Amino acid sequence: MNRFFDILRNLLFPPKCACCRTLIPVVEEKYGGGLCLCRECRGLWNRAKEENCPTCLCPSHTCLCTEDKGSLKNMKIPKLLTYNPNVNNTQNKMIFSLKKVNDKRIPEFIASELSVSMGRYFKDNFILPDECVYTFVPRSRRAKGEFGFDQGQRLSREVARICEGKFEALFVRLGGREQKRLDSDMRARNISRSLRLKRNAEEKIKGRKIVVIDDLVTTGATLDGAVKLLKRAKAAEVYVACVARTGENKR
Numbered sequence: 691m692n693r694f695f696d697i698l699r700n701l702l703f704p705p706k707c708a709c710c711r712t713l714i715p716v717v718e719e720k721y722g723g724g725l726c727l728c729r730e731c732r733g734l735w736n737r738a739k740e741e742n743c744p745t746c747l748c749p750s751h752t753c754l755c756t757e758d759k760g761s762l763k764n765m766k767i768p769k770l771l772t773y774n775p776n777v778n779n780t781q782n783k784m785i786f787s788l789k790k791v792n793d794k795r796i797p798e799f800i801a802s803e804l805s806v807s808m809g810r811y812f813k814d815n816f817i818l819p820d821e822c823v824y825t826f827v828p829r830s831r832r833a834k835g836e837f838g839f840d841q842g843q844r845l846s847r848e849v850a851r852i853c854e855g856k857f858e859a860l861f862v863r864l865g866g867r868e869q870k871r872l873d874s875d876m877r878a879r880n881i882s883r884s885l886r887l888k889r890n891a892e893e894k895i896k897g898r899k900i901v902v903i904d905d906l907v908t909t910g911a912t913l914d915g916a917v918k919l920l921k922r923a924k925a926a927e928v929y930v931a932c933v934a935r936t937g938e939n940k941r
């Protein structure tokens with residue numbers, strides 16, 4: 691029945707590519723809805739994942755580079771893309787769409803892709819994906835108010851579903867400023883002041899393996915703040931994964 695409605699919806703409202711916004715031609719086997727990228731952008735996306743990380747020179751989707759920040763120091767961070775805010779490429783457009791376009795296909799697609807990078811890391815390290823609790827760092831209240839959704843929440847919920855793990859919203863953001871407007875030191879201070887665990891979150895964290903999913907890692911200050919709180923609440927293990935890491939012009 692769902693399939694019928696999907697077909698009907700796609701005929702009435704043909705899906706637009708999340709990257710270039712052109713209409714995606716309706717092809718028989720793609721009637722199932724959920725189609726996110728046109729064929730051309732899908733090719734560009736695949737190439738973007740293969741672009742070398744400027745730090746370790748691995749293809750971005752296999753890179754495990756971390757940030758030189760307190761709690762992140764010895765962690766590996768599976769990811770998908772290297773992001774440069776000054777280049778209007780596929781990476782840039784998709785991160786923009788993920789953050790600013792209220793379209794569930796985008797987090798669904800990116801989560802399915804990110805799960806592959808994470809799955810590889812999990813397998814190599816004997817981590818069972820379905821034993822983990824998946825969470826996110828909420829976006830600032832102001833950004834949530836402006837866009838009406840939280841891309842990190844959608845992303846981590848979807849990754850949890852794919853990995854057959856549990857999704858939990860563990861953090862709250864109390865005021866604070868938008869990280870992107872601040873330099874590295876100010877980001878760390880801002881996050882330690884504004885990021886808190888939710889009430890009753892501690893019992894959901896203690897002894898559990900927690901995975902924090904983030905969209906974009908710029909300086910690592912936000913993730914560092916989140917990981918610290920989880921460790922303080924006695925998580926058994928903390929893992930992180932992100933869609934993209936800023937490769938150039940790191941502030």
Ligand SMILES: [Zn+2]
Binds near residue numbers: 708712730732
């Ligand atoms: Zn396209």
Ligand SMILES: [Zn+2]
Binds near residue numbers: 743745746755
């Ligand atoms: Zn790397």
